[in-house]
Amino acid sequence: xxxxxxxxxxxxxxxxxxxxxxxxxxxxxxxxxxxxxxxxxxxxxxxxxxxxxxxxxxxxxxxxxxxxxxxxxxxxxxxxxxxxxxxxxxxxxxxxxxxxxxxxxxxxxxxxxxxxxxxxxxxxxxxxxxxxxxxxxxxxxxxxxxxxxxxxxxxxxxxxxxxxxxxxxxxxxxxxxxxxxxxxxxxxxxxxxxxxxxxxxxxxxxxxxxxxxxxxxxxxxxxxxxxxxxxxxxxxxxxxxxxxxxxxxxxxxxxxxxxxxxxxxxxxxxxxxxxxxxxxxxxxxxxxxxxxxxxxxxxxxxxxxxxxxxxxxxxxxxxxxxxxxxxxxxxxxxxxxxxxxxxxxxxxxxxxxxxxxxxxxxxxxxxxxxxxxxxxxxxxxxxxxxxxxxxxxxxxxxxxxxxxxxxxxxxxxxxxxxxxxxxxxxxxxxxxxxxxxxxxxxxxxxxxxxxxxxxxxxxxxxxxxxxxxxxxxxxxxxxxxxxxxxxxxxxxxxxxxxxxxxxxxxxxxxxxxxxxxxxxxxxxxxxxxxxxxxxxxxxxxxxxxxxxxxxxxxxxxxxxxxxxxxxxxxxxxxxx
Amino acid sequence: xxxxxxxxxxxxxxxxxxxxxxxxxxxxxxxxxxxxxxxxxxxxxxxxxxxxxxxxxxxxxxxxxxxxxxxxxxxxxxxxxxxxxxxxxxxxxxxxxxxxxxxxxxxxxxxxxxxxxxxxxxxxxxxxxxxxxxxxxxxxxxxxxxxxxxxxxxxxxxxxxxxxxxxxxxxxx
Numbered sequence: 001x002x003x004x005x006x007x008x009x010x011x012x013x014x015x016x017x018x019x020x021x022x023x024x025x026x027x028x029x030x031x032x033x034x035x036x037x038x039x040x041x042x043x044x045x046x047x048x049x050x051x052x053x054x055x056x057x058x059x060x061x062x063x064x065x066x067x068x069x070x071x072x073x074x075x076x077x078x079x080x081x082x083x084x085x086x087x088x089x090x091x092x093x094x095x096x097x098x099x100x101x102x103x104x105x106x107x108x109x110x111x112x113x114x115x116x117x118x119x120x121x122x123x124x125x126x127x128x129x130x131x132x133x134x135x136x137x138x139x140x141x142x143x144x145x146x147x148x149x150x151x152x153x154x155x156x157x158x159x160x161x162x163x164x165x166x167x168x169x170x171x172x173x174x175x176x177x178x179x180x181x182x183x184x185x186x187x188x189x190x191x192x193x194x195x196x197x198x199x200x201x202x203x204x205x206x207x208x209x210x211x212x213x214x215x216x217x218x219x220x221x222x223x224x225x226x227x228x229x230x231x232x233x234x235x236x237x238x239x240x241x242x243x244x245x246x247x248x249x250x251x252x253x254x255x256x257x258x259x260x261x262x263x264x265x266x267x268x269x270x271x272x273x274x275x276x277x278x279x280x281x282x283x284x285x286x287x288x289x290x291x292x293x294x295x296x297x298x299x300x301x302x303x304x305x306x307x308x309x310x311x312x313x314x315x316x317x318x319x320x321x322x323x324x325x326x327x328x329x330x331x332x333x334x335x336x337x338x339x340x341x342x343x344x345x346x347x348x349x350x351x352x353x354x355x356x357x358x359x360x361x362x363x364x365x366x367x368x369x370x371x372x373x374x375x376x377x378x379x380x381x382x383x384x385x386x387x388x389x390x391x392x393x394x395x396x397x398x399x400x401x402x403x404x405x406x407x408x409x410x411x412x413x414x415x416x417x418x419x420x421x422x423x424x425x426x427x428x429x430x431x432x433x434x435x436x437x438x439x440x441x442x443x444x445x446x447x448x449x450x451x452x453x454x455x456x457x458x459x460x461x462x463x464x465x466x467x468x469x470x471x472x473x474x475x476x477x478x479x480x481x482x483x484x485x486x487x488x489x490x491x492x493x494x495x496x497x498x499x500x501x502x503x504x505x506x507x508x509x510x511x512x513x514x515x516x517x518x519x520x521x522x523x524x525x526x527x528x529x530x531x532x533x534x535x536x537x538x539x540x541x542x543x544x545x546x547x548x549x550x551x552x553x554x555x556x557x558x559x560x561x562x563x564x565x566x567x568x569x570x571x572x573x574x575x576x
Numbered sequence: 577x578x579x580x581x582x583x584x585x586x587x588x589x590x591x592x593x594x595x596x597x598x599x600x601x602x603x604x605x606x607x608x609x610x611x612x613x614x615x616x617x618x619x620x621x622x623x624x625x626x627x628x629x630x631x632x633x634x635x636x637x638x639x640x641x642x643x644x645x646x647x648x649x650x651x652x653x654x655x656x657x658x659x660x661x662x663x664x665x666x667x668x669x670x671x672x673x674x675x676x677x678x679x680x681x682x683x684x685x686x687x688x689x690x691x692x693x694x695x696x697x698x699x700x701x702x703x704x705x706x707x708x709x710x711x712x713x714x715x716x717x718x719x720x721x722x723x724x725x726x727x728x729x730x731x732x733x734x735x736x737x738x739x740x741x742x743x744x745x746x747x748x749x
Contacts, residue, residue: 004628006627325653328645331653331685332685333660333686334684
């Protein structure tokens with residue numbers, strides 16, 4: 001036996017195995033912690049830190065404490081923190097290479113908590129992807145913005161605008177000049193003083209001939225006199241027609257001049273409509289005030305949804321793309337199993353979290369890398385109450401990726417009697433609006449995502465509201481009026497919708513707040529509008545007065561032509 | 577310290593029969609052709625330590641066969657895929673696939689399966705080939721190598737003297 005067996009080798013084997021196990025046990029906690037931080041940081045795009053990780057063998061489980069996930073859009077804040085996460089693995093499945101967690105419990109979960117140090121990481125340059133901030137900015141642009149505090153500077157406005165008055169004056173001046181030229185040319189072809197002097201000479205010659213030529217001579221002179229009379233009458237007719245034409249043209253141009261004189265008023269109204277907030281437009285005020293916060297929530301939610309979704313997709317993709325083997329790694333061939341199991345699968349995760357001052361707890365079922373294998377979607381169900389049982393929140397939904405070609409996700413939520421405080425609704429240079437205190441009596445909402453198509457709606461009733469409105473450095477009349485109007489509002493409702501796609505969401509907001517503000521601000525707006533229109537009118541008149549006067553002076557040339565026609569007509573008539 | 581190192585060298589250079597060296601090389605081939613850490617690797621380490629095979633030969637063989645395995649990786653993968661996707665064996669593999677024990681062997685990995693099959697096919701022929709080559713080497717080249725300047729320098733070193741003291745160094749190595 002000893003010819004083949006090296007007995008000391010047996011001891012060496014056990015020593016080596018024991019040493020290996022000891023090193024593994026000493027290093028495994030550090031390795032797990034490092035792996036969580038590295039994988040998490042890569043997935044989130046900002047630092048993920050773990051205070052401690054403890055892997056236990058009997059039973060096989062992992063406990064993570066002090067998890068901090070930095071918000072990539074705000075590196076000085078943690079998007080998620082968890083005091084303790086405990087998970088128990090299925091040993092049999094772990095041996096098979098499937099990371100199956102029988103149950104997971106996360107306690108002390110919180111959202112949007114401050115960090116002591118920045119959790120930003122060096123980012124790779126973005127390629128063709130549109131920056132996420134642009135999406136939120138587009139949504140806010142569609143909701144509209146407060147009118148600029150400089151909008152009532154009339155001179156500045158007309159410097160940057162094309163005035164219809166000036167264009168109209170230029171056109172009219174040209175038409176008057178054309179008319180003057182046309183009638184001047186026509187006047188040259190019409191009988192003048194010389195023509196009528198000729199007629200006079202011919203008449204005098206007939207008179208001078210007296211009774212010469214007998215009867216025939218008398219008849220001949222009578223015929224010639226008749227001819228001269230006809231010619232004079234024809235010339236007078238031409239002059240009358242020209243004068244009539246001139247009168248009509250002048251009347252038309254005069255009418256245009258009257259219209260031109262009214263043009264500055266029209267310009268002033270047009271620019272007032274453009275730059276001043278009208279009472280009709282005040283209905284959008286609800287979107288202006290509530291929109292930024294809503295857009296921020298949508299942006300944040302979609303950002304996380306888009307950030308986390310690819311990881312599930314990527315895992316599913318990996319199993320499909322695994323036909324391309326890596327050198328020295330090969331591929332793991334999957335065989336039809338009697339009980340197929342995804343690569344990773346958290347059967348049930350129990351989470352208790354602090355959400356906006358509410359203690360929320362619930363569970364997420366079937367978090368899996370490949371829901372196709374599982375044949376069931378991820379489902380979640382949470383409920384919670386505020387301090388001293390004040391308020392109630394319920395959220396439930398499912399992420400259905402069982403058919404990867406047609407993913408369908410949904411969530412429904414209800415909030416009842418929840419107290420709000422210090423909610424920054426709007427923060428712009430011109431003004432900021434904070435909902436310092438309010439009661440969310442009822443909020444009902446649903447979110448549906450099919451493929452990349454978004455469809456969500458939310459309705460809320462708010463009471464006992466207190467708004468704090470602060471104007472910026474430049475006092476704007478609207479801010480002051482708004483502060484006054486919001487100060488009187490105690491209750492309002494909100495209906496918000498979300499459509500479009502995941503990358504190009506479209507939001508709309510309708511609220512009773514708008515109607516109340518409209519009623520409260522209408523008088524102030526009308527007054528401001530009238531003042532603005534008056535200032536614009538004055539500024540436009542000053543700017544266009546010269547052009548209008550110049551246009552009017554063009555009529556003097558037409559007057560001269562008319563005088564000349566009148567003179568010739570008088571001359572011709574006197575001969576007859 | 578020098579004595580301890582010499583004792584380690586003694587262990588490493590024990591079992592120097594051609595058969596023991598050939599067996600070590602064949603085990604090294606199995607070890608290197610299956611790149612992932614599997615249950616078989618633990619079994620192979622057990623066999624190398626417990627069976628009277630040449631450990632130095634195993635370590636050297638592992639290094640050489642690892643390089644060979646890297647070069648013939650596509651072949652290992654192709655063979656592994658062919659075996660794993662053979663229709664006749666599908667039921668067999670499915671049964672093993674549901675077993676935690678067999679999953680520890682990584683049998684469903686194309687390189688592990690390919691490496692194991694190729695090593696299994698080559699093991700017996702290579703065992704005899706290595707035996708033949710080692711004998712030829714010892715007959716025709718060892719005396720010549722021992723006369724080289726490098727061999728003379730090694731023999732003149734202190735560690736070689738210590739090694740001879742603890743092992744009763746056999747000139748045949």
